[in-house]
Amino acid sequence: MKLAFIIDPISRLDPGHDTSVALMEAAQTLGHEVWITQAHQLSVIGGTAWARLQKVRLTPVKLVDGRWVSDSNWYQLSDEVLTCLEDMDAVFMRTDPPVTMRYLYATYILELINPAKTLVINSPQGLREANEKMYTLQFHQVMPETIVSQDKSIIRQFVEEKKFAVLKPLGGKAGEGILFLDPSDRNFNSIIEVSTQHGREPVMIQQYLPEAKDGDKRIILLDGEPIGAVNRVPTGSEFRGNMAVGGRVEKTDITEREREICAAVGSKLRDNGLYFVGLDVIGGYLTEVNVTSPTGIREIDRLNNTNLGKQVIQWLEKAIPSP
Ligand SMILES: Nc1ncnc2c1ncn2[C@@H]1O[C@H](COP(=O)(O)OP(=O)(O)O)[C@@H](O)[C@H]1O
Ligand SMILES: [Mg+2]
Structure with missing residues (x-):
C-alpha cells in the first residue's frame, strides 16, 4: 500500500512517544510506502486533493530497559513530489489540535478525495462533526454531569450544586486551559470571565470526579x-x-x-x-x-508488550480492497 500521513513538522515529533511515528513505522515494517505532508501543503487541483509529499524512511525505535530509544537521525526524507492523494491507498489526517479554520479547510480539501480510491482516516466529515469535547455529549448517559455555557450565573449554579467542577475550553488539548473550579475561590468570577472571554465563548463545565x-x-x-x-x-x-x-x-x-x-x-x-x-x-x-491525533500507543506497547501500530496497519490492509 501507499500511505500518506498529514502531520505536524516531523522534526517536532517524538519518535518514542508520538502515535503518528508508531503508525508510520509499523507501515514501513509491513512493507508499505510511507509519505508525509502537512495540512498547509494540500491543494485542490482538477477537483480533487493533491499534496506535496515526501517519502520517509524511518529507523525504528528500540525498547531498552523499558524505554523507547531512537536514533538521533531517526528519519530520512526524499525530495518533495506533488502528488494526487487519490494515488495513495490511505491518508492519515494526524495534525494536532487546535482545530482552527486552517485545519477545517484541510478537511474540506480531503473531503474531495474519492473514497472508492483512498480511505481517509479519520474521515474529514467525522473530524468536523466531532469536536473532542462536545461530541462526548452525544454519549451523555456514560458521561459525568456536564454543562456547556458562557453564562456566569448558570455556571456558578452548576458548580455550587456539584461542590467542585472542572472547566474545559472546547478547543483545548493536552490539559491546556483545564481549570479546577471551587465556588468559594475568590477568583471564581474572574476565571469564568477570562475563560468565556466575558460571556462570549462557551466552555464545558464538568462535575469534578475525585x-x-x-x-x-x-x-x-x-x-x-x-x-x-x-x-x-x-x-x-x-x-x-x-x-x-x-x-x-x-x-x-x-x-x-x-x-x-x-x-x-x-x-x-x-x-x-x-x-x-x-x-x-x-x-x-x-x-x-x-479524534484528531490521539496518542498513547507507544506507552501501551511498552507496558503491555503489544504492537498496536501493526494492528492498525493490518486492519487497514483488510479494509482497503486490493487492486
Ligand atoms: N471531570 C473531571 N474530574 C476530574 N478531573 C478531570 C475531569 N475531566 C478532566 N480531568 C482532568 O483534566 C485532564 C484533561 O482533561 P480532558 O477532558 O481529557 O482534556 P484534554 O486532555 O483535551 O486537555 C484529564 O487528564 C484529567 O486529569
Ligand atoms: Mg484528554
Missing part, C-alpha cells in the same frame, strides 16, 4: 473496538493527568464498565468514519473523545 487522582485512562479504539489502554496518573500537586503536563503512565486493563462505554460509542464512531480514536475515561465515566 477518581481522577487514580488516573485518566486512555483507551484506543480501532474501528469502534477497544485495542488497548494506558492509565495516566497526575503527579505532584497537579490535578491533570495528561502526559504533556507530567502525568505518569501506568499499565492497566480495560474493565467491564469501560467495555460498556466503548460499546456505547463504537457504532456511532464507525458511522462517522472515526476509525482511530482515543477515549478518555475517569472513574468509569467518559470525559473526552479524541
Whole structure:
C-alpha cells in the first residue's frame, strides 16, 4: 500500500512517544510506502486533493530497559513530489489540535478525495462533526454531569450544586486551559470571565470526579473496538493527568464498565468514519473523545508488550480492497 500521513513538522515529533511515528513505522515494517505532508501543503487541483509529499524512511525505535530509544537521525526524507492523494491507498489526517479554520479547510480539501480510491482516516466529515469535547455529549448517559455555557450565573449554579467542577475550553488539548473550579475561590468570577472571554465563548463545565487522582485512562479504539489502554496518573500537586503536563503512565486493563462505554460509542464512531480514536475515561465515566491525533500507543506497547501500530496497519490492509 501507499500511505500518506498529514502531520505536524516531523522534526517536532517524538519518535518514542508520538502515535503518528508508531503508525508510520509499523507501515514501513509491513512493507508499505510511507509519505508525509502537512495540512498547509494540500491543494485542490482538477477537483480533487493533491499534496506535496515526501517519502520517509524511518529507523525504528528500540525498547531498552523499558524505554523507547531512537536514533538521533531517526528519519530520512526524499525530495518533495506533488502528488494526487487519490494515488495513495490511505491518508492519515494526524495534525494536532487546535482545530482552527486552517485545519477545517484541510478537511474540506480531503473531503474531495474519492473514497472508492483512498480511505481517509479519520474521515474529514467525522473530524468536523466531532469536536473532542462536545461530541462526548452525544454519549451523555456514560458521561459525568456536564454543562456547556458562557453564562456566569448558570455556571456558578452548576458548580455550587456539584461542590467542585472542572472547566474545559472546547478547543483545548493536552490539559491546556483545564481549570479546577471551587465556588468559594475568590477568583471564581474572574476565571469564568477570562475563560468565556466575558460571556462570549462557551466552555464545558464538568462535575469534578475525585477518581481522577487514580488516573485518566486512555483507551484506543480501532474501528469502534477497544485495542488497548494506558492509565495516566497526575503527579505532584497537579490535578491533570495528561502526559504533556507530567502525568505518569501506568499499565492497566480495560474493565467491564469501560467495555460498556466503548460499546456505547463504537457504532456511532464507525458511522462517522472515526476509525482511530482515543477515549478518555475517569472513574468509569467518559470525559473526552479524541479524534484528531490521539496518542498513547507507544506507552501501551511498552507496558503491555503489544504492537498496536501493526494492528492498525493490518486492519487497514483488510479494509482497503486490493487492486
Ligand atoms: N471531570 C473531571 N474530574 C476530574 N478531573 C478531570 C475531569 N475531566 C478532566 N480531568 C482532568 O483534566 C485532564 C484533561 O482533561 P480532558 O477532558 O481529557 O482534556 P484534554 O486532555 O483535551 O486537555 C484529564 O487528564 C484529567 O486529569
Ligand atoms: Mg484528554
